[in-house]
Amino acid sequence: LPQLLPLLLRTIRRHTLLPAGTRVLVALSGGSDSVALTLLLLEAAPRIPFEVAALAHFNHRLRETAARDETFCRDLASRLGLPIRVTAEDVREYAAAERLTIEDAARRLRYDFLRREAQELGATRIAVGHTQDDQAETFLLKLVRGAGATGLGAIYPRRDQIVRPLLDVTRAELRQYLASRDVSWVEDETNEVLDTPRNRLRHVVLPELVRTYGGDVRRSLARAAELIREDGEFLDELARTVFARVAVCSPGTVEIDARRLRAEPLPVRRRVLLHALRAAAGGREAGFTHVQLAMDVLTGEAAAADVPGGRLELRRGTLVLRLRTPDVASG
């Protein structure tokens, strides 16, 4: 059995997930990941030290087993002597009203609930149970969906209040840990169904990769995702600085000094263009293909190009992006 606590403490310290004195709210679905997260955080708490303020369970009312899951979570909290916050919301109704997928609707309602409860409890961090498995799956999903120029990297260990202390631990390790402590969990049957892309990845593609390449496939993918995210963050930061230096934004137009942009290295050049394109695109998608079009205009290979929300031209050494909806130019 690998020592999970040192691994967890290392992740917590490396990314400053839970600074000393923090009060943390733990999201508990009742599945193996979040049950293990709860127990491991209780073990880790005196070492930093931080405080587990409460557990929070979101009852999405989507399956018959939802009531069973809620009961399981309430029982676990009472056995651990921890307060638990519970809400039950109609995800299906919300999804229909907001025209979201069930998955997106559930995510939004769940995070809203967690933030509300955290604020009430004076908790500055919310811990969620994403594992190295989730990391690997999400990365592969992004790759095959063509996340392209950016957004390719890993799930963040921390994004504002939300922290993910289990990102360096596999689901199998967590289940071994729970089994060794005789702690049970509830199974989420929807995870077993093969009708969503993520589940096909989890139950068909990844096992096939493990059969061919051995057990470290998930770890390799998760690490690659992390490295790519770190590289990307640095390059994005660099590109933001360059953008500020070479671009002039006015209502309806972004003007970029073409000569200066051409002098930048390719990864920065791409990102500066993507930044400009995204400002023009408003809510629309701007990605790899549009960056390629913009590069062609920049080099003079193309005279002009239509991009989401606007049109791009090269005029006497200036790359001009004229927007069709002038009011988003300032973005």
Add this chain to the structure above:
Amino acid sequence: LPQLLPLLLRTIRRHTLLPAGTRVLVALSGGSDSVALTLLLLEAAPRIPFEVAALAHFNHRLRETAARDETFCRDLASRLGLPIRVTAEDVREYAAAERLTIEDAARRLRYDFLRREAQELGATRIAVGHTQDDQAETFLLKLVRGAGATGLGAIYPRRDQIVRPLLDVTRAELRQYLASRDVSWVEDETNEVLDTPRNRLRHVVLPELVRTYGGDVRRSLARAAELIREDGEFLDELARTVFARVAVCSPGTVEIDARRLRAEPLPVRRRVLLHALRAAAGGREAGFTHVQLAMDVLTGEAAAADVPGGRLELRRGTLVLRLRTPDVASG
């Protein structure tokens, strides 16, 4: 049918694969990729212009069909009015003698042959038939094998003399192109066997991903690989500059100014350490895990660490890498 010629010309121009006036030797196995490569290069030649100097066929004598493939290639060359160079070598014997896998032995002999012939013919470029499919497969292979800190990116469109003009074209597109021109090719039956990791990827994993996500999976993977390679090249270059500034190499030792290295952004820091570790490692593998160890010594989290070929310590603000085999320090 997509227009392959413009796509090919774009790839050739973008990466300066075949500058005007170049004489190129085309590697021809007889498979669909290399047959299409030959025909497309003949179409492209007057546009740049460059010259197809000859075809070159390597008979690896590995299968009963090897003689059939050679005959096919000789026939094609004579129909196209092109000279063809052929060699037959005993790959199995060479692999045994050099203790290489059959795949590695075949690759080495084939490229040696191509370089020899190119030199004799006064050809400065050798075109090989790698496609977007190969790009996607190679990238996935590297990912699941944990290529880690570096070496994650794509196949290079050009590496010294070797050029790969088909990297932006899929195998399916090439076969459509050949079919539309009534040109045949030979099938390489070994590609159909599921006993190599690459073939399992090609025939099991990628088709499953296509079933789940649609036909653009290969393109998405190939593009991601390209972007990651470009980002990596730039960051490697940056790290080399920083290494030269913060490191002092003497026989048996690399000394790095820890304070100055800590001030560098994470992606550069990682690569500087990898650079130092590789110098120490000689031929041995230095990768993600060792960089992590080195990072721990740099931050003071660990007092020292054993790394391939040496030992790493922090001494009064200097990260000292002492080699066990002093003569590789200058590398």
